[in-house]
Amino acid sequence: MDMDGPARDGTGTGTGGAGAGGTGAGLNAEIVCVGTELLLGETLNTHAAFLSQRLAEYGIDVYHHVTVGDNPARLEAALRQAAGRAGVVIVTGGLGPTGDDLTREAIARVTGRPLVLDAGVLEGIERYFAARGRSMAPGNRKQALFPAGSAILPNPNGTAPGFVLEWEGGRWFVALPGPPRELRPMVDGPLVPYLERWSRRAGGMRLVRRVLRVAGLGESEVEHRLADLFARQQRVTLATYARDGEVHLRLAAKVPLPPGAEPGGAPGRDPGAPAARAGASPSPEAAAASALAELEAVAAAIRQRLGIHVYGEDDQTLEAVVGELLRRRAETVAVAESCTAGRVADRLTAVPGSSAYFLAGVVAYANAAKVLALGVSPHDLAAHGAVSEVVARAMAAGVRRMFGAHWGVATTGIAGPGGGTPEKPVGTVYVAVAGPGGSRVERHRFLGDRDTVKTRSAQAALLLLYRALVEGLEAGNAGAGGPA
């Protein structure tokens, strides 16, 4: 259920009227990405998505992304078209020192503003090179040129500052450098006051998002359990996204932006903001509090429905949540991996400080290794096969015992493409956890290529450990094997 119906409306993008974009209410934005490497497919365009997310968060609609190469005529035509249909045109790339970098010249031509040298910026570029023991190339001088009237966006991560230019009819051009590590801090730093200003002109609503991370339930099961919430959504919209054996449930609400200072101008309300709001009640502050409270209420309702399956929020990973549980209990874990072959250990140790609870792992790929390093019985291997409930349980118990850990986790399965049988087709995987007082096993069948089976199996193993930590070893559907 990606982006169906209300979830789309909730963001305000896509189905509304095009609008002239130039002035007042309904201000929208267009993103123009510049670079022949994009048109050759040699660089993936991540700027369009990043900027669109930020603009959506500020309630600013985007109707077009356009990419052009380092060609003066096509760049200028794209900028003219964008300026004709969007109040804010954000241009990425083309600010470098070479003859192929044409953005500043193109914006100067479209707006009729001459390029002016900024002495302070030039000095900064000279310092940047001096600090690195290099001398400035002649081309870098042009990075200190800006269309007259531009406000400069400093770039601590490179030589090309960005700029913001307000020109006729309350329209704006923004120019940002191409490298992501330069562009992103600029957007989340010096561009913020402008985003807030445009947000007020776009209607003064900010989009607040919250992601609930759900594991152990499929996307359709999540939607089924929340069907009434999906049906009722109004101010808080819902959308689900399937991600590597998890479901991410996105809640979003539009929240009024408080009146704020203008960048480079007098503080107070934007003179271009819709006058209607002045007479509206409740106040923006009260409306924001009410919308945030509703977001919290919906999140709480979902947590109650889905229980333990909501393991985290926003950027929290399952391994970070498991790690935090272990740390709080001062317990340790060791892992025995066959089909995942190190993936579970790799994920558990992705968390800084994980050496406090992660002791060791054994990747027991060959059967001999399962016997030698984990104490699995050769008889069990012969009788049940390496991919079996008995062996999975023995691996988890074995690695726990060997390293004296509180918890042992194991995986054994057939990642493919070879090795499947009619009884145990490719994708058949057992995950097990052994702990104080017992063990718990699940059988799964994952579809997909070798890497997908490894990814899903590691996820299932971490999830089983998570459930054992929260519910205990006896609870839940041990041995039943749910879909991941």
Next chain:
Amino acid sequence: MDMDGPARDGTGTGTGGAGAGGTGAGLNAEIVCVGTELLLGETLNTHAAFLSQRLAEYGIDVYHHVTVGDNPARLEAALRQAAGRAGVVIVTGGLGPTGDDLTREAIARVTGRPLVLDAGVLEGIERYFAARGRSMAPGNRKQALFPAGSAILPNPNGTAPGFVLEWEGGRWFVALPGPPRELRPMVDGPLVPYLERWSRRAGGMRLVRRVLRVAGLGESEVEHRLADLFARQQRVTLATYARDGEVHLRLAAKVPLPPGAEPGGAPGRDPGAPAARAGASPSPEAAAASALAELEAVAAAIRQRLGIHVYGEDDQTLEAVVGELLRRRAETVAVAESCTAGRVADRLTAVPGSSAYFLAGVVAYANAAKVLALGVSPHDLAAHGAVSEVVARAMAAGVRRMFGAHWGVATTGIAGPGGGTPEKPVGTVYVAVAGPGGSRVERHRFLGDRDTVKTRSAQAALLLLYRALVEGLEAGNAGAGGPA
């Protein structure tokens, strides 16, 4: 040295004249991506890069990427503009069963062709659902509608077939489904004859690429050693790309496409192809052979300069190359990982069939695990520390002995963010390999976050194993530690 000068010219995109695009020589393409989720930044646009790469390979220039949402008026306007400036317009997305899926209707309106039901496709969609035990939703019926005159591109991976429509003036529309796992096989399968046809109309030159994968040398060192080849490049262009501790060196040459059959038409030369070529000499076949021979010659010269550092080509990974070396020698490997914590085992087992040579791994995170599972001496741990040449060597020898493998590989280091000291700062990593008759160790210092240090360390360990397999344990700069 991404995309400077000749490398750009070599692809023919970006700096030429715009061209009307409709007919004959100079045919170009435009990519229109449809989906509100793209404008919200919730989905990264990977189609534009993928399609651009393919079009570049067929020598078809792309001057614009445009993204619009699920809005009928804006979609139609984007298609009309694209058709006005490009001979081939490729549209992605909007072929689904819902009311938001508008691509087929928009193309029908722009071309003036009515939508016609294809009974065979409808039957296929019904079968698709029946095979999955589900009943077809009413909306899926519209996925069997196509603008009159379209050729259908079958979709074995989903319900929405694509289509290709030739309309007035030799112009083309192509519609492809949004999900990448449906779009990509369609482009590399049923669309190929069309790409070849358009390639002939675009000038009949195909871009042939070859990637030489280089490990153990930095990007600037590679460029320094090949400086004269970079300076001399003409028909074969060179570009370097840094990738996770490797350098990928891309060679590209334009090669004439041989005259071929038209899809759905008579075989033979495209009537729209430039007539000039008939009188040109040498023949396309001879010119192609000459260009390919030059590509081979440049590749051979680079291999000779860089020697063992060129470990593979195109999509070959270092773990696949190492696996193939082990398989040919009928030898086995076991790994002992501390700071990489499973990443080396995970990569070695990414290769299908790796169970033939990969026996086992130990993730010895805690010092006790290094003693217990690998037989590292507690005295050495105390005297030298876990992150030391002595311990790395002992880990590699220990895991080799324990599992009876021909080769043992080990990593020990400080992934950070904590744990660094003035003598051993964060990023200090030892990698070791032990084999028949000895061992070899390298010390590295990697910069970057925890994941980067893990990634670079795993790469260094695999590279050391690769060098030991090719050069032997005594050769090279054992113990010296090069940059990765």
